[in-house]
Amino acid sequence: MLTVDEHGLTVSAPWRSSERRIVGVIRDAEDWVLKKLDVWNAFPARKQTWTQDDRIRYLGRDLSLELTQDTIASLATLRDGDRLQISLADPTHTDSVKAAVVKWYRRHALANFIDRIGALAPRLEVPVPRLFLSSARTRWGSCNARREVRLNWRLIQAAQPTIDYVVVHELAHLLEMNHSRRFWKIVASVAPHYREACAELNRMGLYYMDI
Template sequence: MQQLLKLPSGTIPYTLKISAKRRTIGLRIDDHGLTVHIPKRIHWPHVEQLLLEKSAWIIEKLSERENRPEPVTWQDGTTLFYLGEPIVLSLRQDARNRQPVLDGESLVVAQPDITNTAVIQRKVSQWFAKHAIEDFRRRVELLAAKLGVPMPSVFLSNAKTRWGSCNSRGEIRLHWRLIQAPPHIIQYVVAHELAHLKEMNHSPKFWAWVEKLCPEYAKSRNELKAMSADLHLV
């Protein structure tokens, strides 16, 4: 059911879905816009009041959706980033499927069908992941020594919302897409997860350990937040 949310600044169309099983009001924003889920038995003024209270959040999230960057186009000449530096995707037709090779500032992908974007994307992602685990383990080893803790096990992650994690077994997971970021950003995430080996929380003591390993961590954290959407495009 299509509805309009009327605000002083204008109107926002949304889809209303009613369910007898629901007990609460739910808001969801995706590629189709705003969807409002409500229980079957509810006073409509209550729904309108909630939408007005959440209007700033709704406008912000809709704006983020509208202004988000376009996904990577897996074509010859596409610009990618490796350790914060631009590299150019270079597609070359070859009789054999070959592994990507970084040649100067070009990431060369050679294969029989250079129009097969699914294969190109998979190859590039695997190339990023291979170099990510090598880079991350080296950084973890160096900072673990500085922190005075044994070298932990390091694994790659493909989490949707977290760049890194450290579990109770002392295992560290780092998102492979971080290899696109500048080194100081990667260093911050590594420092953050290593600090959990000292403090499994986000207390002042925890942040003191992070600062010891990464003195300008606050700046790096803000930069990572700003570039997160771009890093997820690959």
């Protein structure tokens, strides 16, 4: 079975399927797969200037950058909920502005994800797993047999319900290591909005990843 979602292309097949048969299934579905991947690639490329008033996303809303000059330290602070004030030795140095934004994203992503995993794991009745921030360009989250969950810090740009869906998705994999009907039933029991969340990731995924 083929699915194209926020993880990219996933092929699931019965244990005993031969590699030739699996390759055959992919070949037969080539047009469909390419069309799906096209939708994924449809979002226009991100255009950031990393200068004063440039807009970035945070928890599904727009923030504008407010750059100030300060010789002491680079510091990013959220002001009035819609401006990210960044002090830098040289605010005209766009690489430094971008680096300060990424650092700020990562810090808030970690705090947000720890908080949400702590709240959502008990609802799925799984022990709170170890969390690592990931930078993978192709996936929002992953988990492994050592019960470690990795979540992409770039998710902090998405709306909170979308972040919660990805958290629930990975936690549900601690119970079901596949995308079976049972898996989606578990996801839906805690994240009934999961289709809208997938839609946001489909629509905005490439934009969020492009930083």
